[in-house]
């Protein structure tokens with residue numbers, strides 16, 4: 302019977318081509334939307350690595366005349382030290398640290414270096430004070446955290462995430478190892494004036510600056526100097542842990558107190574939780590729009606499908622009556638229509654899966670794990686079959702009701 | 713003088729009935745009009761008999777054949793097919809009887825255009841337990857009977873009218889049914905083709921002792937059958 306159904310579908314390929322194309326396109330759209338959904342879901346389920354409740358972001362904007370003027374750099378750094386002290390002096394503030402990588406903020410500060418195979422390895426580069434561990438609630442899983450004084454050592458102590466350790470050192474413990482500094486041919490670079498060797502002293506589990514929906518980046522923390530203009534610059538951003546229950550009124554208070562120290566500078570404060578909501582909303586927007594468009598498209602295809610099937614049944618009344626006359630039960634006739642529909646769907650989704658899975662197989666979007674595409678395809682399969690069956694319900698019911706004597710009466 | 717024991721056994725033992733109709737009426741009701749398509753039909757067809765049905769257009773011949781073939785139910789009266797009362801059959805067992813005990817041949821062939829000859833012939837076997845191999849062998853055997861083995865991969869549109877009707881006959885006999893119902897099987901064919909089809913039916917009747925009921929407008933063909941039932945306006949006139 303399956304062979305018979307396949308043969309009918311194959312022999313009718315000309316008239317079923319349209320239906321197959323519609324199904325194929327719907328399936329590809331479903332695969333895409335569901336794969337993006339699966340990608341987000343997969344990211345969502347990974348740990349974040351930091352707390353964002355009661356953490357505020359403080360941005361500092363200062364005028365710079367000449368970036369490389371040592372005198373100006375020293376002056377800016379001096380003001381930064383005052384700013385830092387002022388932040389700490391408020392009773393609402395638990396602990397604070399400068400960082401260029403405020404969670405959920407638009408920009409990020411990265412370091413890039415080459416791996417032995419010539420590919421570029423990027424990692425989030427956060428120059429911070431050791432107190433940031435308390436701001437974020439970071440957990441050291443191996444070695445030690447940054448300490449005061451680290452910033453002035455010749456070999457710069459660096460704390461990295463587990464994944465970054467794996468990238469550079471495989472399964473070996475990264476503790477005590479130096480982050481390789483290679484050129485694009487994989488050869489060690491020559492000594493550079495301002496470069497400090499990065500020696501791993503500790504490992505944290507994970508730190509996903511861009512939040513729940515983004516993929517995990519490799520990340521590193523180093524101590525930042527607020528004293529030595531040779532080794533540190535005035536930070537443009539800080540993260541501040543405030544006492545639970547601190548209200549928005551303190552934002553104004555904090556800004557005006559800083560404004561007094563640095564009248565030429567300007568400051569902005571925003572709770573990281575607020576930034577998080579906005580960032581999640583922005584990330585979800587394309588998916589929501591995509592899903593809505595896909596839903597409408599599929600609804601249209603569904604209505605079209607019902608129409609085509611309906612017409613199909615009407616045109617084939619005689620054939621269906623004949624099948625009844627030759628011994629098919631009404632159930633078998635309904636099965637014939639649904640069977641052909643399923644066969645057609647299987648052809649379309651088979652082709653669709655083959656096409657769609659080329660994306661991971663040909664390494665088009667390599668940062669997305671292959672299982673995401675397979676998961677998205679699988680979910681699309683789970684959706685499309687019931688959908689198609691529902692579309693076929695009414696037409697196949699019509700087919701079931703064909704009366705053989707009447708159907709065979711006319712030519 | 714003669715004792716009951718000495719009586720000779722009748723030579724022509726009555727054969728068992730294949731079809732028995734008793735007071736069968738068929739009324740078609742549409743919105744306003746009521747058509748009495750068949751009225752008080754009594755008919756008894758023996759197994760192995762070859763009978764013809766004649767009558768003017770609209771006299772109820774096709775209606776009668778549909779009732780015998782279990783494609784429709786009578787408005788009143790009883791129908792027995794191979795001894796089984798049609799009224800008591802479920803839809804499922806009616807489908808099964810159509811499949812196993814009855815073969816249909818239509819005036820307009822009713823072949824499926826998207827299936828080739830052999831697939832068309834196999835069609836009834838799809839609705840019973842059979843393997844693909846079995847089906848192929850049975851279809852080939854049926855096509856051999858109607859002399860069409862050379863055209864098995866052709867599609868209906870590539871065949872002449874006579875060839876199409878032979879495919880339809882092969883499809884009707886592929887499952888070895890005891891009863892063949894033919895509704896004007898030669899109506900769309902020229903007389904030579906008609907003759908040929910009639911020959912095949914006669915051969916099936918004699919060699920396989922199939923019961924055949926054939927509707928025809930052709931007096932000459934009717935004369936070649938064992939007897940003729942004549943309908944007029946839904947009534948049996950002979």
Ligand SMILES: Nc1ncnc2c1ncn2[C@@H]1O[C@H](COP(=O)(O)OP(=O)(O)OP(=O)(O)O)[C@@H](O)[C@H]1O
Pocket residue numbers: 707710740741742747748749767768769770771772773774775776
């Ligand atoms: N489904 C139906 N609904 C209503 N009336 C019908 C239906 N089928 C047949 N009839 C009517 O029943 C009568 C008998 O029709 P039937 O088709 O049996 O005639 P017939 O003898 O086969 O005619 P022909 O030689 O033209 O094929 C006709 O008056 C016809 O109009």
Ligand SMILES: [Mg+2]
Pocket residue numbers: 773774775895
């Ligand atoms: Mg008729």
